[in-house]
Amino acid sequence: MKFIFADSLDMVDPAYDFIQDRNGKDREGYWDDLYPHEILGYAPYDGMLVSRGIVGDHRISGKYTEAQAQRFRRVGARTFLRLNKPQFQKLAIFGDCGAFTYVNEDKPPYTPGNMIEFYAEGGFSHGCSVDHIIFEFNRELTGMEGGSADARYRFDITLENAATFIRESQHLSKQFTPLGVVQGWSPDSMAEAAYRLVRMGYRYLALGGMVPLKAEDIRRCLAAVRDRVPADTKLHILGFAKADEIESFLPFQLTSFDTTSPLIRAFKDNRNNYYLPAENGKLKYFSAIRVPQALDNLRLKRLVQKGHFRTEDLLKLEAKALQYLRAFDDGEAELQPTLEAVLTYNSLIATEKPYEDVRSSPRMTTLASLYQRTLSEKPWKACSCAICRMASIEIIIFRASNRNKRRGMHNLAVYKRLIDRINNQEAKNEAINLYGYPCAAEC
Ligand SMILES: [Zn+2]
Secondary structure, three states: OEEEEEOOOOOEOOOOEOOOOEOOOOOOHHHHOEOHHHHOOOOOOOEEEEEHHHHOOOOOOOOOOHHHHHHHHHHOHHHHOOOOOHHHOOOEEEEEOOHHHHOOOOOOOOOHHHHHHHHHHHOOOEEEOOOOOOOOOOOOOOOOOOOOHHHHHHHHHHHHHHHHHHHHHHHOOOOOEEEEEEOOOOHHHHHHHHHHHHHHOOOEEEEOOOOOOOHHHHHHHHHHHHHHOOOOOEEEEOOOOOHHHHHHHHHHOOOEEEEOHHHHHHHHOOOOOEEEEOOOOOEEEEOOEEOOOOOOOHHHHHHHHOOOOOHHHHHHHHHHHHHHHHHHHOOOOOHHHHHHHHHHHHHHHHOOOOHHHHOOOHHHHHHHHHHHHHHHHOHHHOOOOHHHHHHHHHHHEEOHHHHHHHHHHHHHHHHHHHHHHHHHHHHHHHHHHHHHOOOHHHO
16 A cells, blocks of 8 residues: 655755744755655655646646746656655656646546646656546435536546546556546445446546545445455545544555645644654654744734734743743753743633633643643654654744644654555465465365
8 A cells, every 4th residue: 555645845944943943044945945755864655646736837826836837847747856866766656637726617627638748748657537526425325326417517527538538648658557536426426437437447546535525434435436346456545634544444455545644734733743653553643832933923913913912022932932842852941841831822822811811721721731741751752753853842843834844744754654564564464364374265
């Protein structure tokens, strides 16, 4: 099972100065910043996915600047992502159409031919057919029942595009693998789409529209699809937001999935921001400690504008929290005063009130217990990745992109170890099944 990281130009400045909170001298964004596989010294994934929506084009502006988008098409994905070194040659490069960018349009703005050109120019190893997302979903429907007129229209367009895509992609190099995208409004309608894609000749299918679905619904779709396609059909999940629950998906024999989840949770999740391997082989999570930049934080700015606090007082509280955290990391401050300094600053962001007034509020007691656990267990000291060794306690501080993304990249590394462990275990189980015990027929 391959873990494909969906890139969104997630990079960090290796020369970032944590004490001054500023970038390295003369930094030039893309050229000086590092991808996760560069800062860690190895790839914490089996491949990367680049969505056309992230690159952008004449129709939509993506995450890339115009110059970056042009360079991407000129030099190809592997060089652009700086995966053109011998140690990264085996990494897959997946592409998709970024169907979320045109979800509200009547039909996809790209023809299969447009996308084939994009994949060919980018030198992609895997590319998805042109789909149109169906957002309605009803797990109870069976067969081809249900499905609004719009859902059925999108279902048909996705399949028509897939038929053209596989035919026209045949002239691409043998290194290219086309993926047929499955869209549907119920597990059975997805299974029907999968069945038709296999009949068109696809050997690798990608399930789309999974982002808003509950884990249980994704499992139902996979079960229905697995039932209708040959056992050797490869399955991929596009935008797999439930990546942390991967073990419950093992029975469906996924070949791959793409996600940004371990990176994003470092700064979007309310409490689970820093990953470590747990004793049971799974993952355990810690809350990052919020110390936002007083001058950049909108909430704090508002408090100053309203006249509730003075900027200089906020700056003092911010500096004190950082000072205590660094001293704590060096063994020069105790846990309780460190926690107190952090919570005194946090209460202004969390409740807009001085800590003395809200100390026993549910919000602050929850934060206190989350931070207490993080500080007492010091998880950043337990990790030997290049990022944690360099950043030490800065990695657990929730503050601006360079810390937050480093934490996300560390999470990718921990997550990749989980996937490697699962793959090793699966390989062992397979060996036992093949050689360890006689099969039922022989008994
Ligand atoms: Zn680490």
